[in-house]
Amino acid sequence: xxxxxxxxxxxxxxxxxxxxxxxxxxxxxxxxxxxxxxxxxxxxxxxxxxxxxxxxxxxxxxxxxxxxxxxxxxxxxxxxxxxxxxxxxxxxxxxxxxxxxxxxxxxxxxxxxxxxxxxxxxxxxxxxxxxxxxxxxxxxxxxxxxxxxxxxxxxxxxxxxxxxxxxxxxxxxxxxxxxxxxxxxxxxxxxxxxxxxxxxxxxxxxxxxxxxxxxxxxxxxxxxxxxxxxxxxxxxxxxxxxxxxxxxxxxxxxxxxxxxxxxxxxxxxxxxxxxxxxxxxxxxxxxxxxxxxxxxxxxxxxxxxxxxxxxxxxxxxxxxxxxxxxxxxxxxxxxxxxx
Amino acid sequence: xxxxxxxxxxxxxxxxxxxxxxxxxxxxxxxxxxxxxxxxxxxxxxxxxxxxxxxxxxxxxxxxxxxxxxxxxxxxxxxxxxxxxxxxxxxxxxxxxxxxxxxxxxxxxxxxxxxxxxxxxxxxxxxxxxxxxxxxxxxxxxxxxxxxxxxxxxxxxxxxxxxxxxxxxxxxxxxxxxxxxxxxxxxxxxxxxxxxxxxxxxxxxxxxxxxxxxxxxxxxxxxxxxxxxxxxxxxxxxxxxxxxxxxxxxxxxxxxxxxxxxxxxxxxxxxxxxxxxxxxxxxxxxxxxxxxxxxxxxxxxxxxxxx
Numbered sequence: 001x002x003x004x005x006x007x008x009x010x011x012x013x014x015x016x017x018x019x020x021x022x023x024x025x026x027x028x029x030x031x032x033x034x035x036x037x038x039x040x041x042x043x044x045x046x047x048x049x050x051x052x053x054x055x056x057x058x059x060x061x062x063x064x065x066x067x068x069x070x071x072x073x074x075x076x077x078x079x080x081x082x083x084x085x086x087x088x089x090x091x092x093x094x095x096x097x098x099x100x101x102x103x104x105x106x107x108x109x110x111x112x113x114x115x116x117x118x119x120x121x122x123x124x125x126x127x128x129x130x131x132x133x134x135x136x137x138x139x140x141x142x143x144x145x146x147x148x149x150x151x152x153x154x155x156x157x158x159x160x161x162x163x164x165x166x167x168x169x170x171x172x173x174x175x176x177x178x179x180x181x182x183x184x185x186x187x188x189x190x191x192x193x194x195x196x197x198x199x200x201x202x203x204x205x206x207x208x209x210x211x212x213x214x215x216x217x218x219x220x221x222x223x224x225x226x227x228x229x230x231x232x233x234x235x236x237x238x239x240x241x242x243x244x245x246x247x248x249x250x251x252x253x254x255x256x257x258x259x260x261x262x263x264x265x266x267x268x269x270x271x272x273x274x275x276x277x278x279x280x281x282x283x284x285x286x287x288x289x290x291x292x293x294x295x296x297x298x299x300x301x302x303x304x305x306x307x308x309x310x311x312x313x314x315x316x317x318x319x320x321x322x323x324x325x326x327x328x329x330x331x332x333x334x335x336x337x338x339x
Numbered sequence: 340x341x342x343x344x345x346x347x348x349x350x351x352x353x354x355x356x357x358x359x360x361x362x363x364x365x366x367x368x369x370x371x372x373x374x375x376x377x378x379x380x381x382x383x384x385x386x387x388x389x390x391x392x393x394x395x396x397x398x399x400x401x402x403x404x405x406x407x408x409x410x411x412x413x414x415x416x417x418x419x420x421x422x423x424x425x426x427x428x429x430x431x432x433x434x435x436x437x438x439x440x441x442x443x444x445x446x447x448x449x450x451x452x453x454x455x456x457x458x459x460x461x462x463x464x465x466x467x468x469x470x471x472x473x474x475x476x477x478x479x480x481x482x483x484x485x486x487x488x489x490x491x492x493x494x495x496x497x498x499x500x501x502x503x504x505x506x507x508x509x510x511x512x513x514x515x516x517x518x519x520x521x522x523x524x525x526x527x528x529x530x531x532x533x534x535x536x537x538x539x540x541x542x543x544x545x546x547x548x549x550x551x552x553x554x555x556x557x558x559x560x561x562x563x564x565x566x567x568x569x570x571x572x573x574x575x576x577x578x579x580x581x582x583x584x585x586x587x588x589x590x591x592x593x594x595x596x597x598x599x600x601x602x603x604x605x606x607x608x609x610x611x612x613x614x615x616x617x618x619x620x621x622x623x624x625x626x627x628x629x630x631x632x633x634x635x636x637x638x639x640x641x642x643x644x645x646x
Contacts (some may be wrong), residue, residue, distance in 0.1 A: 050548065052472060055465040059477055061454075062462035062518050069515040070484025073492035073499065080495060087494075089501060137384055142372055148385050150632065152392050157624045159577030161595040162617040165602055166395045169402075169411070169610060176398065213392065271490050274579045278599065294490035294580070301494040302584055312494040320491040 080313035099314035112296035120269035135220035153214035164278025197289035204275040227253035263330035403614035427615035440597035451575040458518035463526025481520040529563030
């Protein structure tokens with residue numbers, strides 16, 4: 001096509017007047033190519049009036065954004081991880097593998113990795129199961145069900161910061177949960193939800209779950225619509241109870257959706273930041289004990305005074321590899337599941 | 340109901356339905372929805388989940404209406420404010436530059452929605468067209484750009500923003516995501532669904548590329564456009580980590596960032612004020628959601644292509 005346009009074939013503005021394709025030989029060749037079944041199925045006359053650069057012009061912003069703010073930063077991260085660049089600028093020098101060797105000896109890095117993996121390990125199964133149960137609850141068309149569905153969705157809409165603020169006051173020592181439990185004489189002293197490092201981590205997981213419930217509920221609602229009702233009726237006639245029908249009809253029916261939700265929440269768990277920031281304060285829990293990998297990247301890589309963008313990049317590469325590993329694992333499981 | 344009819348079916352001979360008069364449709368009664376006990380259990384469960392999901396947000400709203408003489412929590416706190424007042428809302432505007440925060444958030448949202456809408460539709464349009472050289476390469480580039488989680492490239496992104504001199508500016512917050520590959524793919528899908536015959540007839544009528552795009556394709560992809568708008572709005576309005584990295588000075592902060600700082604600052608101890616700020620932050624998204632609800636649910640299932 002490049003050779004075609006090298007010749008002065010078309011008059012400027014032909015794409016506006018849309019006359020009958022001209023007799024220029026290259027046009028005819030292009031018409032032939034467009035009509036021939038082959039690598040470009042479905043091409044019609046419109047393609048004839050399009051110069052080779054026009055599609056590129058239309059797609060240019062998206063191409064630039066994907067290249068400059070998607071692919072380049074990743075390649076740059078790989079490069080930076082071998083330097084000691086500073087977040088606020090200044091000369092950077094090549095340091096070889098030392099960022100990576102430092103990372104392997106860094107107990108804080110391993111702590112952050114453990115927190116992130118633990119997050120995924122606990123959140124994924126619950127996030128696969130709980131929204132499914134919720135979707136089953138709101139699936140049946142009862143009076144007012146639309147209200148309930150929308151209401152269950154509201155936590156998704158609120159920003160993690162707002163939700164985090166609300167949870168802070170629910171979980172504080174003199175917060176709603178602790179005072180209610182004290183009033184009911186179930187506990188004597190307040191449960192230190194926001195000062196014990198383990199409890200902060202679990203509270204943050206609770207927050208993630210709570211915020212994700214509505215989102216994945218909608219996911220499952222769509223999937224449940226594809227499970228044939230007749231199967232349930234037949235099973236019910238054969239005397240299968242609700243629990244057995246759930247395991248033997250619903251679960252196999254929405255299996256694909258479950259795999260997808262598992263993958264998405266697994267990747268999402270590795271990206272957790274705001275929940276920890278809001279519940280464990282800007283240090284990420286007492287002494288940074290609750291920092292997740294993104295939190296740690298921000299701390300070591302982007303702190304204006306002490307940050308080392310090179311080291312932060314090395315940790316970023318580790319985070320990317322973890323995400324990639326998780327994605328590949330999920331893909332493999334899905335494939336095995338299908339066969 | 341259904342089990343009843345299936346149980347009866349074998350005993351009775353197949354009826355000829357043609358002779359019967361169609362019955363007047365009647366309003367459904369409660370018993371049509373199932374056995375009473377099952378219904379009660381269902382509604383109790385629904386109310387229970389409602390309390391868990393919306394309860395904290397309602398509580399936040401109610402607390403923002405309390406006056407300073409009432410406890411927000413503690414042993415003496417009640418759920419409902421005795422003497423509802425908007426004092427906290429006035430206070431949040433007077434004591435904190437909330438108006439500035441809101442304005443900054445609005446700027447970021449408007450920039451994002453405009454650029455996403457404009458560029459994801461044009462790129463999606465061309466990607467939905469067959470037969471142009473390099474289409475596959477663009478496709479691969481877009482897919483590749485979605486592979487990297489934001490958190491793993493944010494250090495490098497920040498350095499780029501710094502080199503462009505955009506630290507502490509709203510443009511720096513907006514720029515890295517000015518058009519998302521996922522939205523391009525979404526729009527492409529919507530444009531593919533437009534029948535080819537329509538395009539052919541538009542061409543015969545003499546419509547040029549831009550005219551076809553503007554008057555044929557865009558109106559046909561209305562649903563997908565709404566999804567892009569809503570998703571972009573919420574993402575930009577609720578975003579936290581990237582503004583936290585880019586923005587430094589108080590005068591350039593977005594609302595979520597300002598709210599998170601309220602908590603740790605000295606105002607943090609008048610919870611009513613912070614809660615009023617939270618309510619202000621939720622309301623625009625809620626309004627948008629209730630206006631555009633029917634497109635919204637579609638957006639979730641369309642988001643499934645994400646990975």
